[in-house]
Amino acid sequence: MREEELEVALKVVIVGNGGVGKSSMIQRYCKGTFTKDYKKTIGVDFLERQIEVDGEEVRLMLWDTAGQEEFDAITKAYYRGAQACVLAFSTVDRDSFEAAHSWKLKVENECGEIPTVIVQNKIDLIDQSVVNPEEADLLARALGCRLIRTSVKEDLNVVAVFRHLASKCLQELRDPPLHDYDYFAAAPATFASDSLTISTFSPSHSSKNNGTIVLRPHKQKKKKNVLKNACRIL
Numbered sequence: 001m002r003e004e005e006l007e008v009a010l011k012v013v014i015v016g017n018g019g020v021g022k023s024s025m026i027q028r029y030c031k032g033t034f035t036k037d038y039k040k041t042i043g044v045d046f047l048e049r050q051i052e053v054d055g056e057e058v059r060l061m062l063w064d065t066a067g068q069e070e071f072d073a074i075t076k077a078y079y080r081g082a083q084a085c086v087l088a089f090s091t092v093d094r095d096s097f098e099a100a101h102s103w104k105l106k107v108e109n110e111c112g113e114i115p116t117v118i119v120q121n122k123i124d125l126i127d128q129s130v131v132n133p134e135e136a137d138l139l140a141r142a143l144g145c146r147l148i149r150t151s152v153k154e155d156l157n158v159v160a161v162f163r164h165l166a167s168k169c170l171q172e173l174r175d176p177p178l179h180d181y182d183y184f185a186a187a188p189a190t191f192a193s194d195s196l197t198i199s200t201f202s203p204s205h206s207s208k209n210n211g212t213i214v215l216r217p218h219k220q221k222k223k224k225n226v227l228k229n230a231c232r233i234l
């Protein structure tokens with residue numbers, strides 16, 4: 001089989017408190033739509049989108065999980081096999097910000113350390129913000145993740161979230177990371193560079209910056225077996 005016939009498929013879970021905009025983000029990214037109505041997710045939902053990253057076709061399977069605690073038992077079963085994670089909180093919901101650590105742990109318990117982006121959503125409501133920019137930066141640093149500020153409503157930086165994760169996963173597939181212990185000991189600079197913040201206010205990461213994403217009709221291709229133990233639950 002030729003290299004160009006291979007396709008990478010990545011399972012991505014979206015976690016965070018209820019109402020922070022997880023479903024909206026996936027709908028925006030996969031369907032290009034946004035609705036003001038709030039319909040809480042029951043259990044899990046699933047959408048996918050195919051993109052091109054670093055010359056590679058990548059199929060992102062996006063698992064939208066319920067943020068309400070009552071669904072915890074159901075949703076965590078769906079974390080298994082995920083290769084990347086979006087951890088979202090809302091600019092106008094302090095509890096959602098404070099819950100970020102525990103969401104990170106819940107995912108880690110099922111998946112181990114996987115590439116994760118912290119998303120501060122609803123940045124369009126910045127004038128009503130209950131989270132200081134410095135606090136958000138500190139959180140990202142503490143969790144060792146990149147922070148991306150988004151507005152799903154205004155379609156700001158949503159593309160950057162998934163592009164960053166896909167790129168990070170591809171990089172890890174090509175060049176698997178060292179064990180955590182070695183990672184800290186050998187390459188602290190690498191770790192620090194991943195904690196960079198992509199801000200809505202940065203002109204180089206605006207929503208106009210999505211020209212390189214290519215949507216393609218589904219083709220029958222043999223998938224690279226990069227899913228490890230992903231999607232067995234399907």
Ligand SMILES: Nc1nc2c(ncn2[C@@H]2O[C@H](COP(=O)(O)OP(=O)(O)OP(=O)(O)O)[C@@H](O)[C@H]2O)c(=O)[nH]1
Nearest residue numbers: 018019020021022023024036041067122151152153
């Ligand atoms: N102003 C603003 N509202 C947003 C944004 N993103 C989502 N919303 C709104 O926030 C509400 C909750 O969005 P959802 O996407 O349903 O939230 P969720 O995190 O999936 O919630 P659960 O399903 O309960 O986990 C909806 O009314 C959305 O329209 C945003 O960027 N800005």
